[in-house]
Amino acid sequence: MPLHLLPDQDVTPPRPAAPPPPGRARRRHRQVAGGALDPKLLIASLPDAVRKLSPRVMVRNPVMFVVEVGSVLTTLSALLAPSVFAWLISAWLWLTVVFANLAEAVAEGRGKAQAESLRRARSGTVARRLRRWRVGMDRRDWEEERVPAAELCPQDFVVVAAGETVPGDGEVVDGVAAVDESAVTGESAPVIREAGGDRSGVTGGTKVLSDGIVVRITSRPGHTFLDRMISLVEGTTRQKTPNELALNILLCCLTVIFILAVVSLQPMAAWAGAPQTITVLVALLVTLIPTTIGALLSAIGIAGMDRLVQRNVLALSGRAVEAAGDVNTLLLDKTGTITLGDRQATSFVPVKGVPHELLADAAQLASLADGTPEGRSITALARRYGIDHDPADFTHGRFVPFSARTRMSGADFAYEGDFLRIRKGAGSAVTAWVTRRGGHVPTEAGWIVDSIAAGGGTPLLVAVEDRGGARVLGAVHLKDVVKPGIAERFAELREMGIRTVMVTGDNPLTARAIAAEAGVDDYLAEATPEDKLARIRAEQAGGNLVAMTGDGTNDAPALAQADVGVAMNSGTSAAKEAGNMVDLDSDPAKLIRIVEVGKQLLITRGALTTFSICNDVAKYFAIVPAMFGGVTGYEGLEKLNVMGLHSPTSAIASAIIFNALVIVALIPLALRGVRYAPAGAHALLRRNLGVYGLGGLIAPFAGIKLIDLLIQYVPGI
Numbered sequence: 001m002p003l004h005l006l007p008d009q010d011v012t013p014p015r016p017a018a019p020p021p022p023g024r025a026r027r028r029h030r031q032v033a034g035g036a037l038d039p040k041l042l043i044a045s046l047p048d049a050v051r052k053l054s055p056r057v058m059v060r061n062p063v064m065f066v067v068e069v070g071s072v073l074t075t076l077s078a079l080l081a082p083s084v085f086a087w088l089i090s091a092w093l094w095l096t097v098v099f100a101n102l103a104e105a106v107a108e109g110r111g112k113a114q115a116e117s118l119r120r121a122r123s124g125t126v127a128r129r130l131r132r133w134r135v136g137m138d139r140r141d142w143e144e145e146r147v148p149a150a151e152l153c154p155q156d157f158v159v160v161a162a163g164e165t166v167p168g169d170g171e172v173v174d175g176v177a178a179v180d181e182s183a184v185t186g187e188s189a190p191v192i193r194e195a196g197g198d199r200s201g202v203t204g205g206t207k208v209l210s211d212g213i214v215v216r217i218t219s220r221p222g223h224t225f226l227d228r229m230i231s232l233v234e235g236t237t238r239q240k241t242p243n244e245l246a247l248n249i250l251l252c253c254l255t256v257i258f259i260l261a262v263v264s265l266q267p268m269a270a271w272a273g274a275p276q277t278i279t280v281l282v283a284l285l286v287t288l289i290p291t292t293i294g295a296l297l298s299a300i301g302i303a304g305m306d307r308l309v310q311r312n313v314l315a316l317s318g319r320a321v322e323a324a325g326d327v328n329t330l331l332l333d334k335t336g337t338i339t340l341g342d343r344q345a346t347s348f349v350p351v352k353g354v355p356h357e358l359l360a361d362a363a364q365l366a367s368l369a370d371g372t373p374e375g376r377s378i379t380a381l382a383r384r385y386g387i388d389h390d391p392a393d394f395t396h397g398r399f400v401p402f403s404a405r406t407r408m409s410g411a412d413f414a415y416e417g418d419f420l421r422i423r424k425g426a427g428s429a430v431t432a433w434v435t436r437r438g439g440h441v442p443t444e445a446g447w448i449v450d451s452i453a454a455g456g457g458t459p460l461l462v463a464v465e466d467r468g469g470a471r472v473l474g475a476v477h478l479k480d481v482v483k484p485g486i487a488e489r490f491a492e493l494r495e496m497g498i499r500t501v502m503v504t505g506d507n508p509l510t511a512r513a514i515a516a517e518a519g520v521d522d523y524l525a526e527a528t529p530e531d532k533l534a535r536i537r538a539e540q541a542g543g544n545l546v547a548m549t550g551d552g553t554n555d556a557p558a559l560a561q562a563d564v565g566v567a568m569n570s571g572t573s574a575a576k577e578a579g580n581m582v583d584l585d586s587d588p589a590k591l592i593r594i595v596e597v598g599k600q601l602l603i604t605r606g607a608l609t610t611f612s613i614c615n616d617v618a619k620y621f622a623i624v625p626a627m628f629g630g631v632t633g634y635e636g637l638e639k640l641n642v643m644g645l646h647s648p649t650s651a652i653a654s655a656i657i658f659n660a661l662v663i664v665a666l667i668p669l670a671l672r673g674v675r676y677a678p679a680g681a682h683a684l685l686r687r688n689l690g691v692y693g694l695g696g697l698i699a700p701f702a703g704i705k706l707i708d709l710l711i712q713y714v715p716g717i
């Protein structure tokens with residue numbers, strides 16, 4: 001069975017590039033959006049903002065819809081009884097609605113340019129589809145046809161050679177290649193993608209730099225990763241999250257209460273001999289309802305998603321982003337997440353009486369059909385002992401592929417008149433296999449396994465069964481390296497109040513050594529996929545909100561169960577489909593950034609809601625005394641004119657103008673998010689109430705007074 005089907009292919013996979021040391025910024029062409037708002041973007045978004053005035057769009061935002069209806073009423077009233085005041089109020093009410101739409105349009109506009117560059121990566125690729133393909137097929141039998149990439153369907157096989165663009169999303173089923181993913185991730189360092197392991201995922205639009213691969217397509221036409229990313233950054237698939245819906249209901253209730261209050265005010269005013277005009281009543285209503293947060297709510301949500309995309313994370317739902325803000329437990333798998341994941345065989349350790357060559361021979365035989373990085377590195381190491389079996393000689397045998405459940409792999413075949421079964425795998429799994437087949441496992445095997453594991457290595461026991469019975473030959477030492485800088489990242493997570501738990505299929509000793517080196521808070525060893533799932537369920541039952549990062553097919557059930565499931569983009573498609581986020585950089589420490597964005601989103605929404613409600617109080621002090629100024633029986637209200645405003649009309653106009661301007665002033669904050677520094681929830685709440693509550697209370701007094709000083713010179717006010 002030929003394993004390497006492409007010409008001139010280097011059999012040893014190149015070492016993966018180490019992640020950059022922490023702290024050093026990565027070079028990327030996609031800039032993280034800064035805080036300042038580009039005035040050009042504001043102007044460019046104006047047409048969109050005006051288009052959004054359509055009532056069909058506006059009803060989705062009830063608070064602003066009320067303002068729009070109010071604008072229509074005041075405009076009609078200004079037409080019937082023209083006055084400078086009536087026209088001024090009408091104009092500023094329309095501006096209030098436009099400003100709200102502008103916030104949303106600017107938030108959406110930021111993704112448009114990005115979508116454009118993504119579209120370029122997608123278009124125009126021609127795929128080399130293979131008519132029939134199966135594992136082990138000789139490449140001389142390949143029949144190739146050229147089809148547009150957009151026509152590829154799941155289960156199609158395509159071949160991609162060096163220099164060519166990957167035509168669709170899929171999994172490498174044969175070969176290993178260096179891939180340039182910069183079109184999708186903005187990261188220029190090439191990454192390794194290979195068949196068999198947990199680094200098999202490839203994305204359409206990326207470019208193969210060296211070697212060649214056969215890819216099994218997994219995405220439907222029009223539903224590729226790039227398609228999803230485009231609709232995400234353009235905001236076309238955005239839906240309101242449960243939190244947003246709840247806040248919207250609260251805002252609606254407040255609005256209804258204030259409508260009732262304002263409507264019932266009129267008979268009282270009329271009875272006192274001071275009936276109010278429609279313009280004044282609408283103005284009072286608009287200042288009282290929470291227009292600031294109503295205007296900015298959707299922009300805050302879009303900007304949160306956008307901030308994640310800037311960090312190369314695709315959230316498939318807004319709900320996941322919000323959940324990230326509340327996460328307090330993080331589960332990570334070990335291999336490839338905490339470690340580099342390129343487990344290489346470094347030595348054979350035979351039990352007494354077994355020559356190295358025999359162990360190497362058996363280990364290679366058990367790895368002939370094992371396409372995982374572990375299996376290939378064992379084959380390569382055995383070759384150094386001069387052992388070089390040709391898989392084609394064993395076509396009458398049966399290969400036992402590795403699975404996370406059995407934690408073993410191997411082969412059964414007839415050999416020189418005997419029938420051989422060889423297994424290699426986790427110590428406990430192989431021990432159980434030998435015992436089951438009536439063999440005896442020497443205590444020495446346990447020592448070898450433990451000494452490899454204690455150093456953080458992964459021991460694979462190798463056992464054989466022949467006419468002489470089942471017995472252990474020795475162990476293979478697999479080495480893996482903890483990612484540099486990971487301990488600092490976990491310390492950072494701890495500071496944010498997040499507990500880290502490593503879950504691994506590896507044995508307890510290895511797990512303990514790696515856990516200590518990486519600095520995780522807890523670990524779970526010898527975990528089957530079911531165990532990973534059960535652990536998440538247990539954490540959730542204990543009231544924890546759980547995030548999980550993983551890349552393997554064995555991680556998929558757990559990724560689906562977690563509140564936030566972050567799949568590495570390098571991982572298998574099963575993992576990517578199960579999670580609700582995909583990290584394009586395949587960097588497990590990315591969760592820190594994801595949590596930050598989630599927290600920032602929640603804090604920003606809370607802060608601006610507080611500000612919005614508090615800043616309506618001051619406007620009440622501006623408008624109510626103006627309405628009843630000089631009315632007999634209501635002289636007491638004159639005391640409420642604490643700001644000493646110029647005239648009743650200028651007071652009301654100032655409040656409305658301030659109400660509109662505050663929206664524009666807060667757009668940058670809504671888009672950038674409130675600054676987030678790791679701190680406990682209570683400290684954050686106190687700080688935000690202080691800044692945005694008190695600020696919201698005080699700012700309008702100053703603002704309204706200032707506007708009043710300016711507009712008192714407008715004739716007729």
Ligand SMILES: Nc1ncnc2c1ncn2[C@@H]1O[C@H](COP(=O)(O)OP(=O)(O)OP(=O)(O)O)[C@@H](O)[C@H]1O
Nearest residue numbers: 333334335402404407408409424425426504505506
């Ligand atoms: N190709 C292989 N052949 C035989 N045994 C293997 C092979 N790869 C791994 N194993 C054994 O199976 C165990 C479980 O592997 P699995 O992939 O489930 O977990 P892991 O990769 O060690 O941990 P993690 O869940 O952190 O990725 C490994 O610890 C190792 O002992």
Ligand SMILES: [K+]
Nearest residue numbers: 286287289291
């Ligand atoms: K308001």
Ligand SMILES: [Mg+2]
Nearest residue numbers: 198333335552
């Ligand atoms: Mg794994």
